[in-house]
Amino acid sequence: MQLFEMTWPQVQDLSPLMPVVIPIAALEQHGPHMPVFTDSLLLGEISRRLEEQLSEQVLFAPLMWLGNSEHHLDFPGTLTAAPRTYLDLLKDVVRNFLTHGFRYVILLNGHGGNMVPSQQALFELRQEKRDRDDIRMYSATYWESGDAPSDPSFRQTKMAHAGEWETSMILHLHPHLVGEISELEPMTQKIPCAPAQLAWITKDRSPLGYIGDPAAATAEKGAKLLDHFTGNVAAMLRLIIDDANAV
Numbered sequence: 417m418q419l420f421e422m423t424w425p426q427v428q429d430l431s432p433l434m435p436v437v438i439p440i441a442a443l444e445q446h447g448p449h450m451p452v453f454t455d456s457l458l459l460g461e462i463s464r465r466l467e468e469q470l471s472e473q474v475l476f477a478p479l480m481w482l483g484n485s486e487h488h489l490d491f492p493g494t495l496t497a498a499p500r501t502y503l504d505l506l507k508d509v510v511r512n513f514l515t516h517g518f519r520y521v522i523l524l525n526g527h528g529g530n531m532v533p534s535q536q537a538l539f540e541l542r543q544e545k546r547d548r549d550d551i552r553m554y555s556a557t558y559w560e561s562g563d564a565p566s567d568p569s570f571r572q573t574k575m576a577h578a579g580e581w582e583t584s585m586i587l588h589l590h591p592h593l594v595g596e597i598s599e600l601e602p603m604t605q606k607i608p609c610a611p612a613q614l615a616w617i618t619k620d621r622s623p624l625g626y627i628g629d630p631a632a633a634t635a636e637k638g639a640k641l642l643d644h645f646t647g648n649v650a651a652m653l654r655l656i657i658d659d660a661n662a663v
């Protein structure tokens with residue numbers, strides 16, 4: 417079910433146990449070869465497929481396209497909320513659904529920079545609502561919601577910004593939006609002193625704004641990746657639906 421299509425009496429009639437999914441993405445540079453709306457296009461497509469599969473069981477909020485992308489601001493076109501503004505924005509939207517009586521809320525994320533704020537937002541809300549024992553709030557990132565896709569044709573073994581995987585998925589969905597990729601060198605710069613966590617901005621790691629190996633992308637790989645990730649998220653959402661229905 418899609419919130420944007422509904423009237424308020426229809427929303428009022430929904431079960432408070434119906435899980436609410438809030439897709440959260442971004443508008444930020446994705447290398448010299450892909451559009452700035454890449455994360456929103458990909459999560460939008462995954463959300464569309466999930467809504468088709470689970471339309472009677474889950475309420476989908478419209479995708480939030482403004483994310484936490486300050487680390488990409490050196491590249492023109494990137495739009496971002498300030499990190500603390502973003503944290504508060506997420507808390508406000510989740511709080512709205514709790515106000516309307518919903519008890520299960522999921523922040524479904526499609527952008528690396530949103531991972532920490534989405535977890536922190538729900539952590540803080542849980543402390544604020546510590547007297548409630550009937551609510552459950554989850555955050556999940558679509559490419560980390562199950563096993564990693566493994567295929568002998570993939571050069572990357574994990575997600576990398578605007579690399580093989582994201583470029584493949586956009587090639588599958590919107591080939592006319594992908595520029596020349598054959599000349600792009602792999603960008604596998606190691607983070608110094610790992611496992612220590614380096615605080616970085618994107619240009620520290622990549623002068624052109626991508627990481628990974630976009631030249632290895634194909635539309636066929638993109639079709640496999642989208643199927644795999646959608647399947648993982650659908651399985652995770654079914655766990656939450658079952659948990660809510662067991663109440």
Ligand SMILES: [Zn+2]
Pocket residue numbers: 446454455527577578582
């Ligand atoms: Zn991305």
